[in-house]
Amino acid sequence: MNPLPVLAGAAAAWGLAALIALLGGTSRPAVRACCAVSGLGGAAAVAGGVASLLSGDSRVVTAGGSVVVGTLQLQATSLAGVFVALLGLVAVAIAAYVPRYHEPGRATGLYLAVYNLALLASLAVLAAGNVVTFLVAWETMALLCYLLVLRRPRRAEAAAGAFWFLALSEVGFVLIIAAFVILAAKTHTMQLDLIAARARLVTGGWRDTAFLLALAGFGFKAGLVPLHVWLPEAHPVAPADGSAFLSGLVVKLGVYGIALFGFGLLPAGPAWRGVLTMAAGAVTAAIGILYALGERDIKRFLAFSTIENIGIIVTAFGAAMTFWAYGQRLLWAFLLLAGLYHVANHGTYKTLLFLEAGVIEHATGTRDMDRLGGLAHRMPRASVITFVGTLGIAALPPFNGFVSEWLIFQGLFQGFRTGSHLVAILIVLAAATLGLTGGLAIYAFVRGYGIPFLGMPRTRPAAEATEARQPVAGPALLAVACAALAVGAPVVLAVLARAMRTVTGVALRPELLPGNLTVIPAHTKFSGFSPTWLAVFLLAITALPALIYLAGRPRAASRIEPVWDGGIVAFKPRMQYSAMTFSAPTRVTFDALYRPSVSVRRASDDPAGRSGPVHYESQATPVFQRYLYRPVIRAFEWLADVVRPIQSGDVNLYLFYVFAAVLVAYLIAAV
Amino acid sequence: MTDQRAASRSVPETAAELRRAVTRQFGRSLHIRTLDTGSCAACEQEIRLLAAPHYDLHRLGFFFTPAPRHADLLMVTGPMVRAFDIAARKTYEAMPGPKLVVATGACALGGVYQPDAFTHGGVGETLPVDVWIPGCPPSPLALLQGLLVAVGRLAEKVQDLSFIQNGTPR
Amino acid sequence: MTLWFLRGLRRGVVTTRYPARPDASAAALPTPPAFRPEALTRALADRLAAACPSRALARDGDALVFDVGACTACGRCLAEAPGAATSSGEFELAATLPAHLVKRIPLLAGGGAAAPATEGGSP
Numbered sequence: 018m019n020p021l022p023v024l025a026g027a028a029a030a031w032g033l034a035a036l037i038a039l040l041g042g043t044s045r046p047a048v049r050a051c052c053a054v055s056g057l058g059g060a061a062a063v064a065g066g067v068a069s070l071l072s073g074d075s076r077v078v079t080a081g082g083s084v085v086v087g088t089l090q091l092q093a094t095s096l097a098g099v100f101v102a103l104l105g106l107v108a109v110a111i112a113a114y115v116p117r118y119h120e121p122g123r124a125t126g127l128y129l130a131v132y133n134l135a136l137l138a139s140l141a142v143l144a145a146g147n148v149v150t151f152l153v154a155w156e157t158m159a160l161l162c163y164l165l166v167l168r169r170p171r172r173a174e175a176a177a178g179a180f181w182f183l184a185l186s187e188v189g190f191v192l193i194i195a196a197f198v199i200l201a202a203k204t205h206t207m208q209l210d211l212i213a214a215r216a217r218l219v220t221g222g223w224r225d226t227a228f229l230l231a232l233a234g235f236g237f238k239a240g241l242v243p244l245h246v247w248l249p250e251a252h253p254v255a256p257a258d259g260s261a262f263l264s265g266l267v268v269k270l271g272v273y274g275i276a277l278f279g280f281g282l283l284p285a286g287p288a289w290r291g292v293l294t295m296a297a298g299a300v301t302a303a304i305g306i307l308y309a310l311g312e313r314d315i316k317r318f319l320a321f322s323t324i325e326n327i328g329i330i331v332t333a334f335g336a337a338m339t340f341w342a343y344g345q346r347l348l349w350a351f352l353l354l355a356g357l358y359h360v361a362n363h364g365t366y367k368t369l370l371f372l373e374a375g376v377i378e379h380a381t382g383t384r385d386m387d388r389l390g391g392l393a394h395r396m397p398r399a400s401v402i403t404f405v406g407t408l409g410i411a412a413l414p415p416f417n418g419f420v421s422e423w424l425i426f427q428g429l430f431q432g433f434r435t436g437s438h439l440v441a442i443l444i445v446l447a448a449a450t451l452g453l454t455g456g457l458a459i460y461a462f463v464r465g466y467g468i469p470f471l472g473m474p475r476t477r478p479a480a481e482a483t484e485a486r487q488p489v490a491g492p493a494l495l496a497v498a499c500a501a502l503a504v505g506a507p508v509v510l511a512v513l514a515r516a517m518r519t520v521t522g523v524a525l526r527p528e529l530l531p532g533n534l535t536v537i538p539a540h541t542k543f544s545g546f547s548p549t550w551l552a553v554f555l556l557a558i559t560a561l562p563a564l565i566y567l568a569g570r571p572r573a574a575s576r577i578e579p580v581w582d583g584g585i586v587a588f589k590p591r592m593q594y595s596a597m598t599f600s601a602p603t604r605v606t607f608d609a610l611y612r613p614s615v616s617v618r619r620a621s622d623d624p625a626g627r628s629g630p631v632h633y634e635s636q637a638t639p640v641f642q643r644y645l646y647r648p649v650i651r652a653f654e655w656l657a658d659v660v661r662p663i664q665s666g667d668v669n670l671y672l673f674y675v676f677a678a679v680l681v682a683y684l685i686a687a688v
Numbered sequence: 689m690t691d692q693r694a695a696s697r698s699v700p701e702t703a704a705e706l707r708r709a710v711t712r713q714f715g716r717s718l719h720i721r722t723l724d725t726g727s728c729a730a731c732e733q734e735i736r737l738l739a740a741p742h743y744d745l746h747r748l749g750f751f752f753t754p755a756p757r758h759a760d761l762l763m764v765t766g767p768m769v770r771a772f773d774i775a776a777r778k779t780y781e782a783m784p785g786p787k788l789v790v791a792t793g794a795c796a797l798g799g800v801y802q803p804d805a806f807t808h809g810g811v812g813e814t815l816p817v818d819v820w821i822p823g824c825p826p827s828p829l830a831l832l833q834g835l836l837v838a839v840g841r842l843a844e845k846v847q848d849l850s851f852i853q854n855g856t857p858r
Numbered sequence: 859m860t861l862w863f864l865r866g867l868r869r870g871v872v873t874t875r876y877p878a879r880p881d882a883s884a885a886a887l888p889t890p891p892a893f894r895p896e897a898l899t900r901a902l903a904d905r906l907a908a909a910c911p912s913r914a915l916a917r918d919g920d921a922l923v924f925d926v927g928a929c930t931a932c933g934r935c936l937a938e939a940p941g942a943a944t945s946s947g948e949f950e951l952a953a954t955l956p957a958h959l960v961k962r963i964p965l966l967a968g969g970g971a972a973a974p975a976t977e978g979g980s981p
Contacts, residue, residue, distance in 0.1 A: 741872055741873055742872055742873060742874055743873075743874060743876075744873045744874075747873065794912060794927065794928055794929065794930045797927030797928060797956075797959070798925070798927060798928055798956075799912040799913065799914055799925065799927060799928025799929065799930060800911075800912050800928070800930060802913075812956065818954065819952050819953070819954055820927055820952065820953045820954075820956060820959060821951065821952050822890070822926050822927045822928075822929060822951045822953075822959060823931070823949070823951065824912075824929070824930030824931060824932075826949075826951075827884075827887050827949060829874075829876055829881055829883075829884055829887070829949055829950075830887075830949045830950065830951060830952070832876060832877070833877065833949075833950040833951075833952050834952035836877060837952040837954070838952070842877060844952060844953060844954055844958070845948075845950045845951075845952075846926065846948075846950070846951045846952065846953045846958055846959060847953065847955075847958040849946075849948055849951075849961075850961060850963075851890065851891070851892045851893060851924055851926065851946055851948075851961045851963065852892060852893060852894075852895060852963055853892040853893060853894050853944060853946070854894075
C-alpha cells in the first residue's frame with residue numbers, strides 16, 4: 018500500500034480541523050467537530066506510518082513550490098514510519114481529550130487551529146523529501162509550537178517558558194541549516210534520497226562536521242544535555258495536551274533528525290562519532306532522571322523524565338553507529354530497531370502521563386505533588402490509567418518500557434563484539450549509566466505515582482478532587498496502546514524488522530524472532546526472552562496462589578482489622594512522606610550535581626525554635642543556566658554593544674554604507 | 689440447646705483440656721510482644737536480660753517480636769496510664785487469636801499506683817490478663833517461670849504458697 | 859577466633875539450666891516477705907499496713923491480707939517487724955488468677971489492741 022495518499026489524507030484532515038477551529042472555535046459542537054476530524058487524521062497517520070514501515074520508502078513526490086521556498090517534495094520513508102504512526106496515535110488521543118479539557122472560546126479556537134497546523138507541520142517534517150521542505154516544515158512546526166506553549170501570553174512565566182523554547186529552537190535551526198547546506202553542497206542535490214545515495218561524496222571532515230552540527234542542532238529539539246533547558250521551562254506553562262504533544266512528539270522530531278543523519282543520510286562514519294553520540298545520550302539520561310527527582314511540579318518532573326528517555330534512545334543510536342564502524346551490522350540494525358521501539362513506547366506512555374497530569378491539575382487546581390495525595394480513592398479511573406503509564410515508563414516487566422529497554426541493554430552488553438577494548442569499555446560504561454538511570458527511574462516513578470495518588474490527601478483540594486467530567490477516553494486509549502505494545506511485542510518487532518531491512522539493508526528477522534514468540538538480541542547464543550510468555554507467566558504466578566487461596570481458605574470466621582499503625586491515635590496527612598523528603602537521599606548523594614543553596618530564617622534567635630515559624634528554603638542551582646547559558650548570553654550582549662555604533666541612526670552614515678557596498682560590488686564584478 | 693452443644697464440641701470442656709490445648713499451640717514456640725504502659729523501665733531491663741546469654745529465652749522456644757501481628761503473647765508492664773488506653777487496645781486487637789496476655793510487675797498488678805485521673809493503676813480492667821507475674825521488677829527467672837506457666841509447661845506454684853513462716857525466724 | 863573458642867570451651871556454658879535445674883543466683887533475689895502469725899498482733903498488723911508503700915498489706919479483722927502482686931519487695935515491713943516478717947525466698951510467683959495472689963495470714967489469736975513494740979517476743 019502506498020502510504021503517501023493516506024498521509025495526504027491525514028494532512029488534509031488536519032488542515033480542515035484547523036479551519037473548523039478557526040472559524041467556529043467558540044462553540045462546543047465546533048470544538049467536537051474539529052477534534053473528530055483531527056482524530057480521523059490521526060488514525061490515517063497511524064495507518065500511513067505502519068504502511069511505510071512495511072512497504073519501504075515511497076517514491077518522491079513533487080508537491081509544487083515557489084520561487085520563495087523552492088520545490089516542495091515529499092517522501093514517506095520507513096525510518097519516519099514509527100514517528101508518523103506515533104504522531105497519529107498522539108493526535109487521536111489528544112483529539113479524544115480536548116473536548117472535555119478546554120472550555121470553548123476564542124482562545125480555544127485559535128489554540129486548536131494552531132495545534133492542528135502543528136500536527137500538519139510535524140507530518141511535513143517527517144514526510145519531507147528534500148532539504149527545503151524539511152527546513153520550511155521544521156521552522157513552521159517550531160513557530161506553531163511556540164504559539165502552543167504561549168497559550169496565555171499575559172502570564173509572565175508563560176512568556177518566559179515559551180521564550181526559552183523559541184530561542185533554543187532557533188539556535189538549533191541554524192545548526193540544522195548548516196548541516197543540510199554542507200550535505201546539499203557536497204552532493205549537488207537537495208533531494209534527501211539522492212543525498213543518501215551519494216553519501217560517499219561527502220568526505221571525511223565535512224561528513225563529520227555535518228553530523229556534529231546535526232547532532233547539536235537536533236539535540237536542541239530533542240533535549241540532549243546541556244541543550245535541554247527549554248524543556249522544563251516550557252512544559253509546565255503549556256496546557257496539558259500541549260505538553261503531551263511536545264513531549265510525546267516534538268522532541269521525537271529531534272530524535273528523528275539525529276536518526277536521519279546518523280542512519281539515513283550519513284550511515285558511514287568513524288567510531289568516535291558513535292561513541293560521542295552514545296556518551297551524550299548516557300549523560301543526558303543520568304542527568305535527566307537526577308533532576309527529575311528534585312521536582313515537585315508534576316509537569317517539570319515529567320519533562321525531566323522525557324529528557325532521560327531521550328537519552329536512552331540516543332544512547333542506543335550512538336551504540337548502533339559504533340557497531341557499524343566495527344562491522345557489526347546485525348547489532349547496528351538491532352540497536353536502531355530497539356531505539357525506535359523505545360520511541361514508540363515513550364511517546365505512548367509519556368503522552369498518557371501528561372494528559373493525566375492535566376486531569377489532576379483540573380481536578381485539584383495544583384500541579385504540586387506535595388499538595389496532593391489519596392487521589393486513588395477520589396479518582397479511580399485516572400489512577401488506574403496513570404498506573405499503566407507509570408509501569409510502562411518505570412520499565413517494569415512485562416510492560417512495554419521493559420521490552421524496549423531490555424533490547425537496548427542486550428545490544429549494549431554485546432559491546433565486546435567490537436573487538437576494541439577501549440570501545441567495549443565505553444559501551445559498558447554507557448550500559449552501566451543506563452542501569453543507574455533505570456534504577457533511579459523506578460525510584461522516581463514510585464515517588465511520582467505514590468505521592469499524588471496513594472496515602473492521604475495533604476490538602477483540601479486533594480481531598481475534594483473528583484473525576485466527573487474529566488477526560489478519560491484519550492488516556493485510556495493510550496493505556497490500551499501501552500498494553501498492546503507490550504503483549505504484542507513480537508508483532509511490533511516483526512514490523513520494525515521489516516522497516517530495518519529497508520533502512521539498513523540488514524535482514525534482522527531471523528536473528529530477532531526465531532519463532533515461538535521469543536525475542537533474541539541479534540545473536541542467538543547471547544540471550545533471549547519472550548515478552549508474551551513472560552506476561553502469561555506473571556499472570557499465572559499471581560493468579561494461581563490467589564485461586565488456591567480462594568478455593569481452600571478456611572471457612573472459619575475471619576476478622577478484618579485496620580492496618581497496624583503502631584498504636585497511634587489517628588493517621589495525619591503530615592505524617593506521610595513528602596515528595597522532597599522521599600527523594601532526599603538522592604539529592605544528598607548527588608549534591609555535587611544539584612549544588613543546593615539552603616536558607617533558613619528564624620523569627621528570633623531562640624535555639625529551641627520556640628519563637629515562631631522557621632522558614633526553610635532549599636533550591637538546586639540551575640547549573641546549566643548559570644555556567645553555560647548566562648556567559649554565552651552575556652558574550653552576545655557584549656558583542657551587540659560593540660557593534661551598536663554601526664546603527665547610529667545617522668542617515669548620512671547609512672547612505673555611506675550603501676555607497677560603499679555598491680563600490681565593493683563593482684570592484685568584485687570587475688575583478 | 690442442641691446447637692449450643694454442637695457448637696461447644698470444639699471447645700475444651702475442662703481446665704486440663706484447655707491447658708493441654710494451650711500447650712499444644714504455644715508450647716514449642718511463642719512470640720512475645722512487650723508493651724510498656726508507663727512503667728519505670730526496670731521491668732523492661734529484666735525483660736531485656738531474658739535475651740542475654742545467661743537466661744536465654746530462645747532455648748525455651750520464646751522469641752521477641754515487635755509486630756503484634758506476629759505475636760502470640762502480650763507482655764504488659766506499667767500501671768496503664770490513661771493516655772495509653774487507645775494504643776494498648778489497638779495493640780491487643782492487632783494480635784491475631786489465639787493470644788495470651790501476661791501482666792508483669794507490681795505496677796501492672798495493682799500495686800504502687802492508685803487509680804486516679806491519669807492512670808488506671810493496673811492493667812486488669814483494660815486487658816484480659818491470663819498470667820500475673822509479681823515483682824518489682826520480677827527477676828528474669830520469675831519472668832521465665834511466668835512464661836512457662838502461661839504456656840503450660842510449668843505448673844503454677846503460688847496458689848499453694850501460704851507466706852506463713854513456721855518455726856524460728858531465719 | 860580460635861582463642862575465643864577455646865577460652866569459651868574451657869570456661870564452660872554460662873546459660874542457666876532453669877527450669878531443669880535450680881539457678882544459683884536465685885538465692886540473692888529480693889523476694890516478698892513471709893510472716894509469723896504468732897508474732898503478729900493487731901497493732902503490729904496495722905503498723906505494717908501503714909508502712910507498706912504499695913498497699914500490699916491490710917488488716918481485715920483477725921487476718922493480715924497480703925497482696926503478693928502488689929508487693930515490691932522494698933523491705934519496709936521487714937525493717938518494721940524483724941521478728942514477724944522475713945524474706946520468703948519465693949520468686950516463682952506467677953498466678954493465673956488474681957485471687958491466687960491474695961494471702962490471708964491469721965493474726966495472733968486473742969492478740970491485744972495496742973501492744974507496743976514487743977517484736978521477736980516469745981509466743
